[in-house]
Amino acid sequence: MHEEFMKHAMEEAKKAEAIGEVPIGAIIVHDGKIIARGHNRRETTQNPLTHAEIMAIGEASEKIGSWRLEDCTLYVTLEPCVMCSGAIVMSRIPHVVYGAEDPKGGTVDSLMNLLGEPRFNHRATVTGGVLEKECSSMLTLFFKKLREARKRRADN
């Protein structure tokens, strides 16, 4: 089941890639249904808040009509950063499923565990590594293409 939903998050990531953004996608599931989707749009919008998870959380709260996303699961292709981990805490999402680890910026497992912090007033359970290779290779390939394009421009 996690893999099926992660494929939908990957579809979102592909939407980001199609507009030249780092391919990261997220969906939010409530009662077995996808109620919100988001993809990274930071460069397009030039707004630092437009990470995939933040977009999805905003849409989900609108759909549910509450800032408390209590019965929701967030699926995201990359381990959440500090801002998105914080938004998960603030919106009381109880379960987070992610694809690839982010050793440089992930704050769920890699650098720290903000979703298990006992001093916060909310904690979330985390399932990592779902379709990890697929999520990870999307990112690796994106950055490889970017480097090649830059090299081509420098050579010309």
Added chain:
Amino acid sequence: MHEEFMKHAMEEAKKAEAIGEVPIGAIIVHDGKIIARGHNRRETTQNPLTHAEIMAIGEASEKIGSWRLEDCTLYVTLEPCVMCSGAIVMSRIPHVVYGAEDPKGGTVDSLMNLLGEPRFNHRATVTGGVLEKECSSMLTLFFKKLREARKRRADN
């Protein structure tokens, strides 16, 4: 100078209070000028993202036309939470000034120091306690009134 700008953040907090929200306000200063304002609107919008700092960061990036708020100072009446600290890291704001400490949820000094975390790709300097009493008593008074109103309703 910090106190003058904090007074403007307090004006924002009063806007939150006027609509029944917990009085927290923020402004962002760039080249000595206020370019963005925000106040807590979580209950009004039922959107968990609508903290004062997030509103101000969104507006500032729109004004500057960049997700990098590199020459900006954020003034906020209450020590930032984990989501807002994360948004400060993601938007590269170099300097944060806050009023009252938040011993239960603050992630700049109280519970942890996310803005000084050496493993993140950005750190911010922090000045705390500016107009601390004024910012703090706004919150204390708000919660006192709220308790009294609840008691009155329970008594009737």
